[in-house]
Amino acid sequence: MSTDKPKVPAVEGWFESNGPNPHLIGGQCEKCGTISFPREKSFCKNPSCDSTSFRAVPLSQRGTIWSYTNACYKPPAPYVASDPYVPFGIAAVELEKEGMVVMGQLAHGVRVEDVRVGMEVELVVETLFATEEKELLVWKWKPVAS
Amino acid sequence: MSTDKPKVPAVEGWFESNGPNPHLIGGQCEKCGTISFPREKSFCKNPSCDSTSFRAVPLSQRGTIWSYTNACYKPPAPYVASDPYVPFGIAAVELEKEGMVVMGQLAHGVRVEDVRVGMEVELVVETLFATEEKELLVWKWKPVAS
Amino acid sequence: MARDEVVILGVGMHPWGKWGQNFVEYGVAAARAALADAGVAWTDIQFVSGACTMRCGYPGYVAGATFAQALGWNGARIASSYAACASGSMALEAARAQIRSGRCDVALVVGADTTPKGFLAPQAGERPNDPDWLRFRLLGATNPTYFALYARRRMDLYGTTERDIAEVRVKNAQHGFTNPYARYRQELTVDAVLASNMVADPLRLLEICATSDGGAAVVVASADYARKKGVTSGVKIAAVSTVTPSYPSDQIEMPDFATDSWAVVPRPGHAFRDSVARAAYEEAGLGPEDMSLAEVYDLSSAMELDWYEQLGLAEAGEGERLLHDGVTRLGGRCPVNTSGGLACFGEAVPAQALAQVCEVTWQLRGTAGPRQVKNAKTGITANQGLFGHGSSVILTR
Amino acid sequence: MARDEVVILGVGMHPWGKWGQNFVEYGVAAARAALADAGVAWTDIQFVSGACTMRCGYPGYVAGATFAQALGWNGARIASSYAACASGSMALEAARAQIRSGRCDVALVVGADTTPKGFLAPQAGERPNDPDWLRFRLLGATNPTYFALYARRRMDLYGTTERDIAEVRVKNAQHGFTNPYARYRQELTVDAVLASNMVADPLRLLEICATSDGGAAVVVASADYARKKGVTSGVKIAAVSTVTPSYPSDQIEMPDFATDSWAVVPRPGHAFRDSVARAAYEEAGLGPEDMSLAEVYDLSSAMELDWYEQLGLAEAGEGERLLHDGVTRLGGRCPVNTSGGLACFGEAVPAQALAQVCEVTWQLRGTAGPRQVKNAKTGITANQGLFGHGSSVILTR
Numbered sequence A, B: 001m002s003t004d005k006p007k008v009p010a011v012e013g014w015f016e017s018n019g020p021n022p023h024l025i026g027g028q029c030e031k032c033g034t035i036s037f038p039r040e041k042s043f044c045k046n047p048s049c050d051s052t053s054f055r056a057v058p059l060s061q062r063g064t065i066w067s068y069t070n071a072c073y074k075p076p077a078p079y080v081a082s083d084p085y086v087p088f089g090i091a092a093v094e095l096e097k098e099g100m101v102v103m104g105q106l107a108h109g110v111r112v113e114d115v116r117v118g119m120e121v122e123l124v125v126e127t128l129f130a131t132e133e134k135e136l137l138v139w140k141w142k143p144v145a146s
Numbered sequence C, D: 001m002a003r004d005e006v007v008i009l010g011v012g013m014h015p016w017g018k019w020g021q022n023f024v025e026y027g028v029a030a031a032r033a034a035l036a037d038a039g040v041a042w043t044d045i046q047f048v049s050g051a052c053t054m055r056c057g058y059p060g061y062v063a064g065a066t067f068a069q070a071l072g073w074n075g076a077r078i079a080s081s082y083a084a085c086a087s088g089s090m091a092l093e094a095a096r097a098q099i100r101s102g103r104c105d106v107a108l109v110v111g112a113d114t115t116p117k118g119f120l121a122p123q124a125g126e127r128p129n130d131p132d133w134l135r136f137r138l139l140g141a142t143n144p145t146y147f148a149l150y151a152r153r154r155m156d157l158y159g160t161t162e163r164d165i166a167e168v169r170v171k172n173a174q175h176g177f178t179n180p181y182a183r184y185r186q187e188l189t190v191d192a193v194l195a196s197n198m199v200a201d202p203l204r205l206l207e208i209c210a211t212s213d214g215g216a217a218v219v220v221a222s223a224d225y226a227r228k229k230g231v232t233s234g235v236k237i238a239a240v241s242t243v244t245p246s247y248p249s250d251q252i253e254m255p256d257f258a259t260d261s262w263a264v265v266p267r268p269g270h271a272f273r274d275s276v277a278r279a280a281y282e283e284a285g286l287g288p289e290d291m292s293l294a295e296v297y298d299l300s301s302a303m304e305l306d307w308y309e310q311l312g313l314a315e316a317g318e319g320e321r322l323l324h325d326g327v328t329r330l331g332g333r334c335p336v337n338t339s340g341g342l343a344c345f346g347e348a349v350p351a352q353a354l355a356q357v358c359e360v361t362w363q364l365r366g367t368a369g370p371r372q373v374k375n376a377k378t379g380i381t382a383n384q385g386l387f388g389h390g391s392s393v394i395l396t397r
C-alpha cells in the first residue's frame, strides 16, 4: 500500500499523523470542559453552556471496542475504494477518559473475527486511498498487541 | 448556427419540430377538457376532476406576448451557452384558445427592443445548443411578419 | 393538554416496488386513495402536509406544494416537513397541530419517494462540511454500517445469534406474504436468510431493508368534522412523539463520527431510543401493556429486537425470548410488523412512517384481511430518522 | 377561530454578508441572540422549528435537528420546514400551531443560509423530471428572468419607467443605510442605479437582490408563558398566511414553463399574490389602512411596486404614485422596507421571512433606532416562495 508519494491527511485538523504518538484532535470547551469530536470550534454542545471558546486537545490513543462490523460490498462515492475491492472493518471505540465513542476503520488486515466488544485497541494512521499525486491518510483502530 | 449534425429535440415529447407547422404538444384531459403544458399524463390539474386519461393535442402556433425580457449574463449550468456568449430574449406568450401563458426563448436575433406586450408571435423551432454529435432543438417565439 | 381529538378519516397507499415513475405519481395515487377512503373531496381539504424527499429535485423539497399542484391548486395552506425516515410522522404532527389549534378541520398528509438502487448515497459534489458526506468519504460508512454496529453489540452483550436475527426476517416474511402493498411477498426459511450474502457483519442481504418506490397518505380531521361526516367510531390519534436526544447522547447515530461526551455532564436517565415511545405513551396515557400491535422500523432485522425493548414490550436483552415465545407473531399477544415491515416493503423514506399509520389504521378497523390482529384496539408505530429524529404514533379506536 | 395569542418574546439576527462560515454558525448566533433577547434559557425551549436550506447538505435538510444539536440536545421536539423563500413563515407557523394546540409553551424558530455567489442554480446532475432543472436547461431562465417578466409587463401596462424602479432602490438604500444587520449600507442615487449593468431587461444589477449569508431567529410563546415571564405588553402574532394558488392560476410562477389553463375552469376572483395578504388581513381582522409599516419581498425593486398593490396599499397601477408621494418612505403613512429590504440584505433564503419578523418586532417595540417608524402599532410582512408558497405575517402590539 505504501508508496513514495507525499502523505497528507484525508481531512484537515481531525488527527495528528506525524510523530510516534498519532492521535485524534478533539475540541475542549474552555468554560465547561466538554470534549467534542470532530473538534467543535463555534458553540459548546453542552446545552447549559454558552461558551464559544475552545482549545484543541489530543484524544486518548487507546480505547475499547463498543462495537464493530465490516463493509463486504464496496461503499458508494465519495468513498474511494481499492480496485479490486478489498473489504475492510469498521469499529466504534469507547474512550474512557473522554466518555465518548468514536468510529474509525479497523487497521489493514484486521478482520471482524479478530475483535470483540470490550477489546482494547489503539489508534494508528494508515492510507485511506491514493491519487495520482499523493496518499490520503486516515486514523484507524488496531487491537493492542497482547 | 446550422450544421450537418443530426437535429434532435432537447426534450422528448414537448413539441413537434418536423413539417411545416411546428407546435407545442399539450395534454388534454379526456374528461373535463383541461389543457396542460408540459403535457400532463397522470392526474388532471383541475382540482374538481379525478381523471387519469389524457390525449396529446397541438397547441396554438400563434399567441400574444404577455411579457418579455432577456438574459444579459450567461445562465448557469445546466444551460449550455454559446461561447462567446450571445444574450438572448425570453418571452411569456398568451395562447388565447388554450387560456394559458407559455414561456420560450425569443427567436435568434429578436431583441427586447423588437417586441412589446400584446404583440403577435408565432412558434418556430431553432437550435438550443450543439454537442459533438448533434444539434439540440427547442421551441422559440418569433414576431409575426406584418 | 389535549383539547381536541384528531381522527384518521382515511388512509391510502401506492404499492411499494420499483416502478420507475416520478414520485409525484405515487403520492397523488396514495392521496386520491386516502381521500376516497375518507369520503372527502380534494377541494374540501384545507391543509396539505407533505413529507419531503431530498432525492427528487425541487418538487421533492416542496412536497406539500408539489402534491397540492398535482391534485389541482385548491388554495389550501401547505407545509413540507423533513426528518429523514421520520418525515411522515413530522408531517402528520404538522397537520394535527393545525387541526388542534383550530386553524383547519380536515387535512391531507402525503409522503412518496422514488429511491435509487443500492446503498443510499449522498448527492454528488465535494461537501467537506457535511457529516453525511464525510462518513462516506473517510470511513466508507454506509447506512447498514450503523445498523450492523448495533446488531453486533447486541450479539456480544446479550448472546443474540445469527439465527435469532434471521428468525425475525422469517416472521416478517410470513406477515407480509399476503399484503397487497408489500413489494416482497415470499415466504422464507431461516436457512435461506442465512444463505444470503453478508453485507455488514453480522447483517445479511435479506436482513437489511431494500430501497423502494412507494407512497402513503392519511386524511385527518377534527372530531367535529368527522361527526358531521357521520363518522363516530373512527380511529383516533392518541399521541405523536417527535422527540430529540437529551445531552449527552451516548449512542452513535448516523451520520456522526462520535457520540457526545459524558465526561462533564452525566448521561440522562434514559437512552434516546427508549425516550421515543416513552413520550408517546405519556401523551396517550397508555403503556406497552395496552398495545394490540406495533409497527416498528426494521431497517435491519436485528433492530426489531432492539425495538421490542425500546417499546417496553421486553426488558433489555429479552427481545429474543419474546420472538421465540411467539408474542410478536400474528396470533401472539402483541404482533409486531403485521404489514411485513420494511423487510417486505423496503425504504421509501418520506412514505414509510405514514405507511405504518395506514397499517395500524386498517388493523384497528378490522379490515387487515389475512393479517388481521384479533380485536385490535390500540397500536403503536416507531421509527427514527438520522440526526436525532425520534418518531412514534399511537392510534386507538 | 383563534383561541390563544402567541407572543414574540425575542428576536435575533446574525448580520447578513459573505462570511464564508457554515450556515449553522449563523443560525446558532441568531438563536442565542433571540434567546437572550427573550430572557429564555435554551434548556427551557420545548420546540425547535427550523427553516431548511437545500444548499448545505444533510444538516441543511434537517435544520431543526441541526440547530438543536448545535445548541446542545435538550430533548425538545423539532420540525424542519421548507417553502423556498417562504420557509421562515412556514417554520413560524409550525411553532405557532404547536403553542396554540397546547403542545408547548415556548418555541424557537431559526433560519440560516450560506449562499453561493451569482445566480442561484440547481444542484448538479441530470434531472429531466425536475422543472427547476428544465427551466435552466431549456430556457436559460434564471430567477431574475421571472422578476423581469413581471417588471416589463408592469412597464408596458402601467407606464412604469426605469426611473421609477430605480427610485424604489434608492429609497431602500436610504432606509437600510443605518441598519447594522444589513449587508449593503450605502446611499445611492437614481443615476448610479441606472448606470449599473442590465441583467434581465428592464432590471439592472442594483435592482436585483444579491445572495447572502445570514441568520434570523424568533422565540415565540403562549400568552400565559409570557405573563409568567413578566411580559405583558409584547408583540403578538395577529396572523400568519401560508396560502397556495387557486386553480387556475394565470400568473407564470418560477419554475414553471406555463400557467394553468383558464379555458375550461374560469379564473378565480383574485390573483394568487393578492390572496397572500388578504388571508392575513382576514385572520387578523385588520386591513391595509391599519398597517403602520410593511416589510415586503423586493427580489427586484420593481416587485416592491407590485406588493404595494397586492397588500392593498394602492390600486393596481397606482404603486408609483404611492412611492412618489412618499407614503412608503420613512416618515410616510406606511413605510415599506424600513430594514432596507432584500436590496440591502440580499437573499438568505430560510432566514429572510424571519428577518422581516425581526424588523417589524423592533419597529413595534420602538427600538429601531434611526429607522424607527413613529408610533408603529401594526406591521405586515409579505413574501413568496417558488412553487406557490405565499407568506404574510401580521404583528401587533
Ligand SMILES: [Zn+2]
Pocket: A029, A030, A031, A032, A033, A034, A044, A045, A046, A049, A050, A051
Ligand atoms: Zn462548554
Ligand SMILES: [Zn+2]
Pocket: B029, B030, B031, B032, B033, B034, B044, B045, B046, B049, B050, B051
Ligand atoms: Zn380533467
